[in-house]
Amino acid sequence: MIGRKRNSQSSPGRSGAAGIGQASVPSSGLVGADTHLRGAEQKKTTSSRAKNVGLAAQARAFRPSIVNAKLIYAGYLVSLAPPFVVLAIIAAIFAHQSAKQNPPPWLATHYEYQVRTFWIGFVANVIALALAFVGIGLLLLPLVAIWVVARAVNGLIRIAQHEPVDDPKSFFV
Numbered sequence: 001m002i003g004r005k006r007n008s009q010s011s012p013g014r015s016g017a018a019g020i021g022q023a024s025v026p027s028s029g030l031v032g033a034d035t036h037l038r039g040a041e042q043k044k045t046t047s048s049r050a051k052n053v054g055l056a057a058q059a060r061a062f063r064p065s066i067v068n069a070k071l072i073y074a075g076y077l078v079s080l081a082p083p084f085v086v087l088a089i090i091a092a093i094f095a096h097q098s099a100k101q102n103p104p105p106w107l108a109t110h111y112e113y114q115v116r117t118f119w120i121g122f123v124a125n126v127i128a129l130a131l132a133f134v135g136i137g138l139l140l141l142p143l144v145a146i147w148v149v150a151r152a153v154n155g156l157i158r159i160a161q162h163e164p165v166d167d168p169k170s171f172f173v
Helices: 002-010 017-061 066-078 086-099 105-131 137-160
Strands: none
Touching: 066 086, 066 105, 066 137, 086 105, 105 137
16 A cells, blocks of 8 residues: 555656646646637737727718708707807718718708808808907807808708708808
8 A cells, every 4th residue: 555655646647746736837837828818819809899899880970861960950059059169060070971971862962061051150250250359250250150050950941851952052041
């Protein structure tokens, strides 16, 4: 029996401190490296999935639709309140990007109308602010606001009826 204990303790493949230490050092090193590589691959896969989800969400946000066009008009209306002026810029970006997505022709007229509403309103506001020092601009600022409201309401009415804007390139309502 004593011989057996000596043989079992001296052999590395069987039980004993030497056997456990030898078996665990190489395999834990490989398992750790393997786990690290799998973790890195998993992070890459997760980050690429997140990027794809982000791009898909962005594509959905700019996808031409009636709801998208209504939200752009609503953004223009809400942007007339001083704290929400930035909404006009966001709405204009959405209108520009949605127009690039090849919308149906009747919806394309709305996006062109929205883009022109933003840029004409922007230029008119800059001119009115420059003339505000003279006093004339104080009269022009409310007129520009009324013009933006009229164009946005006109667009909302037309889009609710699924009709195109008659002349999206005009300066008038």
